[in-house]
Amino acid sequence: MQLLELSLYNFCLYRGEQTFNLSPDRRNGKAKPIILVGGINGGGKTSFFDSILLVLYGSRANCSKRSNQSYSEFLTDCIHRGVDPADGASISLTFQYVSEGVERIYEVRRRWNVKKTLREHLEVYCDGKKHADFSKNWNHVVEEIVPIGISQLFFFDAEKIRFIADDESTSEALGSAIKSLLGLDLAERLIADMKVVHMKLAERQISNSDREAVDEWKGALDVICSELKARKQDCGAARNRVDFAAKELVKAEEAFARIGGKHWDERNTNEVTKKELTLKKTGIESNLTGLASGSLPLAMISDLLKTVDEFDKESRSYQQLIHAGEALDSHDKAILSELRDQQFSAKVLESIELVLAKRRQLRAEIKEPEPSIHLSEGSRNSLSLLMTKELARLKKEGASLVFNLEQTSAELDLIRRQLASTPKETEIKDVAEKLKAAVRSHADAESELKRFEQACEEKIREREEVESKIEEKLLRTNAEQVAADDAERMSHLSERTRETMKVFLEQSTAAKIDRLAANILEAFQYLLRKKSLVESISIDPVDFSITLIDSDGMTIPKQRLSEGEKQMFAISVLWGLGRASNRRLPAIIDTPMARLDAMHRGNLLTRYFPSASHQTIILSTDTEVDEEFYAALEPNVARAYHLNYDEKTKQTIVEQGYFWHHEEAEAV
């Protein structure tokens, strides 16, 4: 399928008739698949996007601007404000589609106006001729061309596709899209149909009594099914309650942490620790006080101690000299008196006396050293002990005590701070109770959910039992009674077909899933900056959940991806799906890059857009695709439009060319 032209008439911001040529181009053998539509926010990009969905799907279209309006309210709102509602609005889309080997040009025109009530008309032209059948059954026809389930994979608002990267919601929406895209739904439907045929055949053959039994069971089955439905609804409601309770729990936990709940929980141990530390600190302090009362201060003046020691020694040797002098004096006297007694001549005695007197004189001249420091025996011993060992020991002890004191004080400070930031009981009581309540209601909600889920499983089991009873009865009687019948052959065949189809479905699912996973992985690695982030991708063939696996074989939780990476991942999934489906559908991408950084934008621009599809329509603002990016994209751009919103007239005029390239584009 290839879009050719979109014509808007009085649609939303587009006043009068405005036409977009959407066909891609080819120049010098190189495809130019991109149609770039630029506009500021509120300039009509989303209306453009909506118009394509609206013209194709009518009331089923999932238009982003519709929100909760009824279809007729929505259509009325879509008529340009400044015109007469009776004049109405219209959208016309022309496209090319190959059906049964023939290429045809289709034109779908949807127009509506309000004259008292809203009237809507749909006309479909095929190769220029009005096609009554198509016009009437357009909803069926369009399902063949672009099924609405698939449309959201090709026509998407990049802001909204990130749901694909969320773990919870991957399953159903994506699962059905994957199935129909890959053609798996056909096989499934065939299997179901075969079963119906088989059962119908069997039912035709059975006896009246058996039929009664079967009818009874069928009645019971209906009851079970409706009960199951109710249980499923219960489950859904319970799941919502669990979600709500989980959110409340997170909030309560945050509030508790914010008010200092951790310190509150630890307050008792903190108090005990504080007491212990205070005691320890007091002990160390009293040790230090004891140390301070001793000789430790003398360690500060070790040089003075040395001086005292030296002076003390000098004083002592002086004292010894004095004692020795006194002894010599009396010795001299004794010698002289002895010599006198032995009658030596007076002359000899005189000269001896002179010598001795000279010597006494010399001795008397020895002076006392300055200063005279003369320590007692006890003080001298203390001083020498201090200088040799004691002071060193005291210092060592002091250093270790001071270290302990500092450490203990630091620990004590920390505990004091924690205690100081511990909230008061009155402050935390409410919050703590709320937290407790939140924990409880979360647990309650979860156990309730579990109960409902069990009830569901129970019902499913019952249903299966009854179904198999019915089946058994039908098939058994069938086998017994219609052995020779034509129906037997059909029944047999249909059963075989079913078996075959089941195998086919399993195998083709596996094969297609593998190819899809490979495609997505390839796209993701190609687009992603961190090449090594994801090593492989696996898709569950049953529920179609996608798992990312890193190089160590570990699952990467999707919440670990950044917002930008999530978006890149979502785009990779869509791209991979598009390629795996082999459907030639155009891609329409709204606001593709709002959340991405320059690197991801660059990858998207140069790698994804040019090869997203044979025809890619990009709706962008001037900041998403700015001048620099436009230059990078330009070689692949077939044509560009600028939605010029006029503030005064409140309408959008379509101009050729992008924001900065009006003239150039017009020349082309």
Added chain:
Amino acid sequence: MIKQIKLSSQARDKLIRIKSRTGIGQWNILCRWALVVSMKEASPPTVVDIPADSNVEMSWQVFGGELNELYWALVKARCYKDGLGTDEETVAQQFRLHLHRGIGYLATPSAISNIGDLINLALDEDK
């Protein structure tokens, strides 16, 4: 050796502050630290008149304890090093000046805020 030591009332107030910071209750212990802290300084104390106008009074024996003789000798040696006389009177005067200067040092709030800081004074050399 002098017999009695009587502090100035200013020094007494300062000592009371040091007492509460360090938890050391005895005057004589703090006075020993003060004396040594001042004698650790290279410069001799300025000669000023220090009034003995407080009620804090202790004997030399109480001041110096078992090592009282050594403390006197230390002051004497310091006097000699500073080029002063080593007679009783000079040593007694210098002792008084050192003691009061040391009390002033210890009372500086930034110097000593707890017992650990006081002990650290005696350890600094090794650190």
